[in-house]
Amino acid sequence: MGSVVTARVRRSAAAVVTASAVAVSAVLAGGGHAAAAEGSLEGSTVGSSIVTQGPVQPGAVDPFYDTSGVAPSRVGEILRTQPAPYSGILGNGSPGLPTSVDKIMYTTEDADGKLTPVTGYVLEPTVPWHGEGPRPTVVIVRGTVGQGDHCAPSRNWPLDGQPDPVYTGRTVNLEGNYDMMYASQGVRVVVTDLIGMGTPGLHTYMNRKDQAHAMLDAARAARELVESRGGQFGKVAVYGHSQGGGASAAAAEAQPEYAPDVNLVASYASAPPADLIKVQDNIDGSDLSGVIGFVVNGLKVRYPELGEIIEANVSPAGRDALEKVTNMCTNDIMREYDGVYTREWINGDRTLGELANEYPAARDAIDEQFIGNGTPQVPVMIVSGRYDQNVAYDQAKVLARAWCAKGVPVVYRDDILPPLSTYNHVAQAVSGGAFGIPFVIDAFHGRMPAQPTVCTNFDGNLGSSAADLSSAVSSLPLSSGLVPPGVETGMSSGTQGSGRL
Incomplete structure (x- = not known):
């Protein structure tokens, strides 16, 4: 009974930490609606009032995910699409967000070389991309959501009028706020459910090839969808925290051989489980x-x-x-x-x-699931938490050093949060993202990491207090415009804060 009570306390505290981080995210996105997130606790809904049903339960049947009669023929092909209601953390008024997205079923190749259907969703921003070239795309894998089909990101908030993640207890889906961050800058967002999550078969959690391929083929599927509608497809980045960080790191390694046709320009890997x-x-x-x-x-x-x-x-x-x-x-x-x-x-x-x-x-x-034997051909940011009690700290730093030894431009950061008991891992999804998102945006603009930030900081010389987090947020070098006008910013690369850190 004690462990159950402890788990409840931990989940509630994690919800508070994450909701507070969401408030910071809202400010960074330029929406200025931090107060809307502060009330996002048990018994309330975080965002829109369009909630029409309870959370998807184990065993719930949705014909969209039925793969009978589906015959995959090549990686990255769109097998099925379906519009789905969508609402961000701030409701339908969230900057850059549409009220509907495309659920997709597409083809990927599993670790055994077999073509298999996988699902996800594509969010097309409502604001233009102001950089050079066509609108870029970020492919995201969420942190660990579970192994049951009903846990799939495309079957949870912010899609289909689902209750918000704090209300349902599925707080990892608060990472749906990444959608808002990128969409507000005109960046297309693709979220993949990964193999066996939603679709028939068991989710092959942390399988290196399965996750890498699903991410890269999600980019190919988005390209097919965009071009089928007469659009042009631009640069791609991969992004993730925890399980998503491992998937992003694996995708960066796999891309040169598996998906050279994907115009990958950056990878962000927060708390990547590189050594299982x-x-x-x-x-x-x-x-x-x-x-x-x-x-x-x-x-x-x-x-x-x-x-x-x-x-x-x-x-x-x-x-x-x-x-x-x-x-x-x-x-x-x-x-x-x-x-x-x-x-x-x-x-x-x-x-x-x-x-x-x-x-x-x-x-x-x-x-065979070890990440670090390959060589990414794009800049990578890795963030690892000294106080992370879940994903081991040093193994992510080993990955960064291994890639640096191969000439990969790695920007390594210790997470800037102070000790938060068991909550550092979940909170890093946002504290790391405060640096990872501008890193990706800068890559889309063609800006490489500043040389002094590449393959350094391995001694953990970054800030460690709550004040440092506040300083980092206020001094972020968001040359891409992720903060409202007038907010102080740091240097120019999108990879480090000002000298106050």
Whole structure:
């Protein structure tokens, strides 16, 4: 009972942290509507009054996601579209946001080389792009939303009149505010659900190739959609935090070989799980322990031989957990498995990491998800949190150093937030984004990171207090116009704050 109460307290506190960050986001977007976000707590709705139904529940059927009769023939093809009502954090008055978006079903190639349908949505801004060339596109993968089909971003707020994320407990969907940030600058937004999320089959959580391919093929699908309507398609960036950060990093590595036709210009990876063994060791016993079940289930899909290993070593509690999490969203696992250690899931008082080390096939499968062996051909920003109790801090810095050694222009930042107990990971979705979004916008404008910021800051010499966060927000070098006129800005590259940091 204590763990359930603790989980509830943590979720409520995380909602407060995130809602406060949303207020900062609203100011950065130039909307000046911070007060609208401050009341976004339990029992209220964050944005629009168009909520028409309860949250999508496990087992809910939506014919849009039915793939029977669908015959994929090439990567990036649009298989199906459907308009969907859309409302941002500030309701229908959010800057740059339409009241309807396109849900899409498109084709990607999974890690086994099989063509498979995947879903998502495309948001076309209502304001023009003021840079050179056609309107650019950012492809986003959200932080961990879950493994159940009903957790898919395209089946949750801000689409289809769904209740807001705080009301439903699916707070990760507050990352839908990225839509507002980019759309206000005239940037097209594509959010992919990833393989097996919404569509038939199990979501292959943290599979490196699956996630990279789904992101890059989402860009191809958006291009096909735009060109089919007589438009021109421009530059592309990939963006994400947590699971999304890993997907963005993997996509940057895969693009030169897998999708050279995608005009990728930047990648932003916040808290990327580049080394799953280190991340597993760090997250085991935390409020997000349940995501380890997502990983195991996803590995069993792509590596069927692991099924026998798991079955021979899993405890009754572990077997039950692995089955249950297949139909859970992130808030569900936080409630159910907060503080649980994988020793409770594995016979013989072993952690999952220890078990993997005993079986070469298991270790090899996990090692194949390692990010850092490839070489991105575009500038990358990586943000890692010193106080992140979920995704291990040092492994993201190892990734940054590895890419730097290969000549990749990496802008590395420690997250600027002070210690916030268990909440640093979720809050970094916004505190990191305060630097990541202008980094991407600058790339769309053809501005490369300033040389002094490339492959530096590995000693963690950035600010660490709440005052530093305020200073960073006020001094952001948002040369792309992400702040209202008159707000003080820093230097010119979109990659660092002023000398006050």
